[in-house]
Amino acid sequence: MNVTDRPRFAPDWLALREPADAAARAAGLLDPLRSHLRRVRPRQDAVLVVRDLGCGSGSMGRWLAPRLPGPQHWVLHDHDAALLGLAAARMPRAGAGGGRVTVSARQGDVGRLTAAELSGTGLVTASALLDLLTRDEVDALAAACAGAGCPVLLALSVAGRVELTPADPLDGAIGGAFNDHQRRLDQGRRLLGPDAVTAARQVFEDRGMDVLVRSSPWRLGPGESALTAQWLRGWVGAAREQRPDLAPRATAYLRRRLEACGAGGLDVVVRHEDVLALPATAPTGPAA
Numbered sequence: 001m002n003v004t005d006r007p008r009f010a011p012d013w014l015a016l017r018e019p020a021d022a023a024a025r026a027a028g029l030l031d032p033l034r035s036h037l038r039r040v041r042p043r044q045d046a047v048l049v050v051r052d053l054g055c056g057s058g059s060m061g062r063w064l065a066p067r068l069p070g071p072q073h074w075v076l077h078d079h080d081a082a083l084l085g086l087a088a089a090r091m092p093r094a095g096a097g098g099g100r101v102t103v104s105a106r107q108g109d110v111g112r113l114t115a116a117e118l119s120g121t122g123l124v125t126a127s128a129l130l131d132l133l134t135r136d137e138v139d140a141l142a143a144a145c146a147g148a149g150c151p152v153l154l155a156l157s158v159a160g161r162v163e164l165t166p167a168d169p170l171d172g173a174i175g176g177a178f179n180d181h182q183r184r185l186d187q188g189r190r191l192l193g194p195d196a197v198t199a200a201r202q203v204f205e206d207r208g209m210d211v212l213v214r215s216s217p218w219r220l221g222p223g224e225s226a227l228t229a230q231w232l233r234g235w236v237g238a239a240r241e242q243r244p245d246l247a248p249r250a251t252a253y254l255r256r257r258l259e260a261c262g263a264g265g266l267d268v269v270v271r272h273e274d275v276l277a278l279p280a281t282a283p284t285g286p287a288a
Contacts, residue, residue: 001139002258009056009083009085009201011057011082011083011086013230014056014059015057016227016230017061017227018057018062018182018229019219019224020218020220020227021041021059021063021127021128021155022059022063023218024156024215024217024218025063025155025156025274026155026214026215026273026274027067028214029212029214029276030067030158031273032212032276033123033151033172033276034069034151036096036278037068037072037122037123037149037151038087038123038283041070041122044069046069047070047071047072048068048070048072048073048122049072049073049075049120049121049122050064050065050072050074050123050124051074051075051077051113051118051121051123052074052075052076052077052126052127053077053110053113053124053125053126053129054077054078054082054110054126054129055076055077055078055082055134056078056080056085056087056127056128057083057084057086057087057090058076058083058087058088058090059127060125060155061074061076061087061103062090062091062092064125064153065091065092065095065101066092066094066095066096067096068096068123069096069097069099070095070096070097070099071095071099071100071101071102071147072095072100072101073101073102073103073104074091074101074102074104075103075104075106075121076091076103076105077107077108078105078107079107079108079109081107084106085105087105088103088104088105091103093110096185096265105232113144115143115144115145115146115147115148116142117148118145118148119148121148121150122150123150123151123152123153124145124150124151124152124153125152125153125155125156126153126154126155127155127156128156128157129154129157130192130196130200130275131157131158131182131192131193131194131196132191133191133196134189135189135192135258138192138196138199138203139203142200142203142204142206142207142209142245143207145209145277145279146204146207146208146209146224146279147171147285149279150279151276151277151279152204152209152275152277153275153276153278154274154275155216155272155275156216156274157196157200157273157274157275158182158196158270159194159197159215159271159273160175160179160182160193160194160195160268160271160273161175161194162175162178162235162268162269162271163268163269163271164266164267164268165266165267168253168256168257170249170253171250172244173239174236174253175239176239176252177238177240177242177246178235178236178238178239178242179193179194179245181193181236181238181242182194182237182238183195184242197213197273200275204275204277208277208279208280209278209279209280210277210279210280211275211276211278212275212276212277212278213274214273214274214277215271215272215273215274216272216273216274217269217270217271217272218231218268218269218272219265219267219269219272220268220269220278222264225261225262225264228266228268229258231262231268232254232257232258232268233254233258236253236254236257
């Protein structure tokens with residue numbers, strides 16, 4: 001997966017969505033993850049090495065590190081040096097129970113990670129990344145993690161379902177065009193978009209890993225109107241790019257929706273899913 005070709009995500013957008021992301025993340029996946037970590041790391045003082053792929057501004061680390069026990073070392077991966085610096089500076093310094101959290105940053109292509117490079121890694125994680133990958137890229141990630149005996153937590157993948165209240169006759173057409181845009185051919189790469197979780201389940205299971213999937217929806221009401229407005233602009237914009245024939249109706253649709261949002265009269269549920277893949281056997285290889 002060549003992350004160096006991916007668009008830069010604006011820090012302002014990442015900051016705007018972080019509270020909704022935190023509220024949506026499937027906390028129910030943490031108990032099976034922690035149980036696995038206890039089985040394979042019986043020493044409470046052993047450092048857990050976590051790799052955060054496509055970390056952005058670091059919201060996953062800020063949410064997850066305080067929920068994991070013991071000392072941790074987070075390796076942040078992203079192609080954007082500015083976001084890496086922001087993420088590293090804002091990482092928590094302690095995990096659950098007060099274990100020390102340290103951090104390092106690596107700029108570059110996370111698609112080159114291999115099982116050998118993941119040796120000693122206790123967890124691979126990513127947020128809002130899976131749907132931007134191709135099937136081959138997900139298979140390569142599964143091969144590396146399974147080969148290293150490393151669990152994987154992939155959060156907030158788009159599920160292709162959006163519910164807006166009140167409904168509008170154009171909701172279905174906009175949603176369908178957006179989903180097609182998410183599956184687009186991008187510089188020769190066919191993105192998985194809303195098919196990503198189904199593909200991930202299959203390739204991780206094919207590699208002998210146990211896979212759990214849980215819903216992690218954004219639930220946006222009047223209190224999240226700023227995020228809803230920005231999301232609407234991006235959602236409709238992608239649909240219009242995919243289907244130019246929708247442009248006149250989409251423009252009017254966006255205007256109606258933004259007016260309702262500004263008046264506190266719009267509720268939106270954006271469906272995401274979180275994936276936890278656990279190796280059947282304990283990791284092997286030297287600790288990092």
